[in-house]
Amino acid sequence: MTYAEADIIATVERLTGTSLSALSRAQLDGIDQFHAGGPEAIERLIPHLALTPGSTVLDVGSGLGGPARQVARTAGCRVIGVDITPAYVAAAQALSDAAGLSERTRFVHSDIGEFGRTDVGESVHSGFDAAYTVHVQMNIADKKVFYAEIARLLRPGARLAVFEVARGVGDEPALPLPWSLDGTDSHLVTADELRDTIRSSGFTPVEWADESAWTRRWFDDLGRELLAGAVPATLPALLADGPTRMLNYAAAVATGAVTVQRGVFTAGV
């Protein structure tokens, strides 16, 4: 199983040498964003979500909650994260509580396909003002059902932003990867197939950009910072086989075996 980390908060405290209540945002930035591009990638999505402080946003596959906290802080809005991995949901909530963001971020344990039928103790099950999903669909075999479920949860005209990995050219990326240890839960499609699947699931495309070159530079910069010892604790240290997974991902972006795509869509066709 790929997402099998346990005792996440204890590991974060050990890696940062800081108790949960004393963690700074800088300490968290490198560790609670489970995707290439870190907080900078989320910055590239936020302006396209058309958020106001009154918005309620859906984060599909919210992981450790770093993107949700960043969106809630930046836009002053409310974010509900949904994730299939219970330990990640518990860690995301604990990190939000420690960051004083429990009023504006909430994390629910559910498969996105079941979320509309999950009792989350509040009325928000649909009619979200916006949604985003970052580095999740690689694990999803039936992407049409996945995006159609997101479309169903949004109000008409709401924005969806994605930052996702697609199959590129040449050899298959080497395993393990951040989203798959053994390949059995990796379901990559090409960038064109991904964009067309999202469109045919109930969305109108607004923007579709290949962010592979930007992502490659981000990996290069991170590598330099790690070598210089400038980054105290990073996500790979938290994950099983984390450094190899991240290096394989960086190599796959560098060779073109995978590409990284940023997309913006409007719910409804």
Ligand SMILES: C[S@@+](CC[C@H](N)C(=O)[O-])C[C@H]1O[C@@H](n2cnc3c(N)ncnc32)[C@H](O)[C@@H]1O
């Ligand atoms: C690579 S992590 C990305 C986490 C987060 N989006 C981020 O960028 O920090 C992929 C996440 O997707 C979640 N996930 C995979 N399939 C899912 C599904 N069907 N429904 C909800 N979450 C899912 C995993 O548990 C994991 O937390």
